[in-house]
Amino acid sequence: MPTADELLSADTVRTLARLLAAAAGRTSAPTVLTCADALDGLSYSARVAAIRDAVLADLPADWPGFEAVVRNALTDRPGLGRFDGWMTFPVNEAVAVRGLEAFEPGLALLHDLTPRLTAESAVRPFLRADPARALAVVRDWTADPDPHVRRLASEGTRPRLPWAPQLPAFIADPRPARPVLDALYRDESEYVRRSVANHLNDISRDHPELAVEIAAAWLAAPTTGRVVRHGLRTLIKAGHPGALTLLGHAPDVLVTVDGPHISTPQVAVGGYLVFDYAVTNSGSTPAELVVDYVIHHVKANGTRTPKVFKLATRALAPGEKLTGTRRHSFKPITTRRYHSGEHLVQIQVNGRVRGEAGFSLDAG
Template sequence: MPTADELISADTVSNLARLLARAARRPDSPALRARAATLGGLAFSGRVAAVRDAVLADLPEDWPAFEAVLRTALEDPGFAGWMTFPVNEAVGVRGLAAFEPGLALLRDLTPRLTAESAVRPFLRADPARALAVVGGWTGDPDPHVRRLVSEGTRPRLPWAPQLPAFIADPRPAVPLLDALYRDGSEYVRRSVANHLNDISRDHPALAVEIAAKWRTDPAPTTDRVVRHGLRTLVKAGRPDALTLLGHSPDVEVTVTGPVVTTPHVVVGEYLVFDYAVTHTGALPAELVVDYVVQHVKANGARTPKVFKLTTRGMAPGETLTGTKRHSFKPITTRRYHSGEHLVQIQVNGRVRGEAAFTLDAAP
């Protein structure tokens, strides 16, 4: 993954300073020029905020003049890529007072680099007013603009401010998804699926209801959208999501294992286990086979984390076998604790077998 310095580097900001100075017909962009020399030590979000503030300092304070500079900049094909990300954020600050023109400028900026974060201040300030504008973009010929509709309105978009109103009630944005789930661009459909997955985290029944509605009027790509959008519910073993996707929670199977071949694991090493799943029913079945690691927490309780093994159809009497290596390499998003952990095999949302192993998390 690129580093913050690779995404928004001193050279990137210096180039932005020259481009905006030219667009504004002025000799220099002093705030941006100064900022380019002082980015060291800042993480990505800090760089975005610092460059955003420099853009606001260098460009005119009144909206028409501010917009005019950026529209002139858009005539330059070099005004593209990561240099535009903090510019989008500046529009999210100064454009709020203008509102509809601010959103229109973000629509035109997003093909250069997504404005999915910058559109969110408008949605937080006045959801109904913003949706009235954004909803008109679902038929835009540019897939980047159509994706901005679904991605910008996601309730829990990663690395961006959440939308509390849509977390509480996502239904106002659902008509936008209804207009886009059959979109001709995989780029857009993937965003729609991720938006549906966001909804599923807070309103699982509504997410299943939306997916079921889309399945009554599908495109050839709809099944993939629905499966990706309901992935969190499938991992959680939610019966209505599994049933909608054709994975009966009551499927007849026998499971051997997991058979742990590394009963003592040190952080940095691998848990290794074997498993076998046999379909014992009389008719073919669609199986979602996952494994669950029950991690020990600091207080001694356990918390589950589901990982995918396979999704596949199986004939009566067919057996699926495998060996899995699960890494306990240190990662920044999880802290490991020593103790007896569990690994479980889950089929169509139901745990069918488990085994214990000890993890040594000592430094």
């Protein structure tokens, strides 16, 4: 993943200062220029905030003047660089501050900025301030000829968009944004459809039954299977019966599971858990299977917490067997702290545990 300096480097911000100064008809944007030399040690989010505040300081305080400068910056100026990419992200955030009182014109400016780099985070203050008013604009974006704008409609309204402010109103009730998704789930662009699937996955975390209801309606269209599968991925891993059944993975499917057979009963952090397994369709009809494994990690207090990982999605004929060996890494990662103790690995088929075994982890 790129570092904060790679995304918003001092040189990038100096280029932004030149472009904004030219767009404003001035010789410099002094606050943005000074900001370029004060970024060392700042995280990406801190850099965005600092540059946003510098942009607000250098550009006119009134909305018409502010908007005019930003729109002028969208006109390419040979020799000065291009107003594009990550430098636009803090400008989008400045629009979210200065344009909130203007509202519809503020959203219109984000519409025009998002092809340069997504404004998905900047649109959210408008949705938080007045969801109905903002949605009236966003719904029109679903028919825009530019896929970046159509994706903005879906991504910007996600209840739990990563690395962005949550939308509490849509977490409590995501239905007002559903017309946006219904307009886009068959979009010609994979880029847009992927966003729709991620939005549906957000909904599934708080309203699983609604997510399944939406997915069931979409499956009437022949091109939405992939969108639905990706959108219900969290429910599939969690073994949600409605999601599994909708996708043809009956929880009570007739299978025989042999394993997991562990070949590394003692694992050190930095090493691997190695196990093999076999799943046989013991029924008399073909079976659509989602085969996962679950690691129950020991917590600091000695209890365990499960994490589901994918093994295979396969159709097995009657009597057909699926076999495999998995190496699961216990390499240190920033998102998980390992603790010594007796762990557990389970094989899960269509959301139901079919076999398990224990192993010991030494965290050092």
